[in-house]
Amino acid sequence: MEVLKVWRPEQFAGYDRSTILFSPDGRIIQVEYARKAMQRGTISIGLVARDAVVLLGRRKMDILVLPNKKVYQVDDHIGAVFSGYSADGRTLINYARERAQVYRYVYGEPIDVELLGYEVAEMMHQYTQYGGARPFGCGLILGGVDIVGPKVVYIDPGGALMRWIAGAIGANKDRAEKFFRDYVEKNGGKLDVDLKEAIMLGLAGVLLATSLDIKPEEIEIGYVKKGEKFVIKTAKDPEILPLLQEAKKKAGEWKGKAGEEEASEETSEEGMI
Template sequence: MQPLQNAGYDRAITVFSPDGRLFQVEYAREAVKRGTTSLGVKSDEGIVLVVDKRTSSKLVETKSIEKIFQIDDHIGAATSGLVADARSLIERARIESQVYKITYNEPIRVDNLAKKICDMKQLYTQNGGVRPFGSALIIGGIFEGESKLFETDPSGALIEYKATAIGSGRSDAMDVFEDKYEEGMSLDAAIDLALDAVYEATEGKTSAESVEIAVIEKDTEKYRKLSQEEVSSYIDQLVEKKSNDEEETESEE
């Protein structure tokens, strides 16, 4: 039961409780935690974005579930949380990117775009009649040969990462990143690492149909979503590796 002194501070509008908490923002973070796992990894050769889009019914067309989006030629984003909220944020990001390009005649910097989206998120924690966005975004891209990866929070907070995850499997995925991430990784190695993290986060329930992968390569500075055949190839390698690891463990015992 909610403590009496906190009653009313999470109703309708976002206001501070006596102990300095914003309950609506905390509830929005819980919505993100209930979402499927999304990950981003930065490498010397570019950015990797991976999402787990497992469905609750075999009747759902998995191709209709989109959780990785292209924002500009050189920027992509992976989402977790309320899908409708994420879609609204992505549309705003695309508009901001195009407005910047028309105004300044050059592509928007990845950090500038991430800050603009976080500014919008922050406004929705401060104005009456609105609620915070129940979605977090991992925004990754290449600008002038430099890879950038940011995680945005429903509060409007912004943190740059080398590798990060959002959603229900964040804790398990971050453990994998902490243990296995290395500076100077190739793009293929970054994809393998991200899939390894997804495998752990989903307790081994990983398949080509449930995973979506996008990359922004440093050489081209272009966003590209991997085909189903490419994803299947990476998943087959992952499953084979995990199977070999299990056999080695059993033989040692």
């Protein structure tokens, strides 16, 4: 009887079988696999403006399927966007909503954006510490305006949390981040922009990670200003469409100067957004 042997990279040597095992070089291989799942999702972006935050993402479109949601409202002052497995992302969104509502009920005030991020990060981290569980196959970006000001936080599949000025996750995210980095460096290390400028820059990031010819309805945008509620629109909205045209020009100019080619086609599969 022939025995089928499963090939494994020698350097992993079984350390990828569990989330509670460290490899000899200090890696948790299953968490790294989860990060790869996140990068197979469609692009997601978060930016901080002077008195607002902007979240953007590309929606999966198919002629036979209604468009999926990409940007979600968590509380009146907070939104979220994720890349990776949609079922995992929905679980995190619902958990964040629950924690935000519990905080509002107990303390009578809206939750701080970073505090909510840490609550979600703690839950995600727990799934890397116990046998019989797997890490979440997605990354989450939370953005909102609290008593301190506008904040964007990113939580990775391992439970690490980082505050961002601007950043991206998902397919071809490096192109968007390179664009943001160049913009910030040229402006003295700051992203000192108003809401419209932030939306335009975010749209340019989406275009660079996908295609300059992307359809407006494929891009979903969420934003919130100080003292206002979180709003979700698509780039087809009359207020957003002129910003998309400006973003195309900006992205095209940057590609020419940077010598960048067109982004490769996203390979997002079923169950990924």
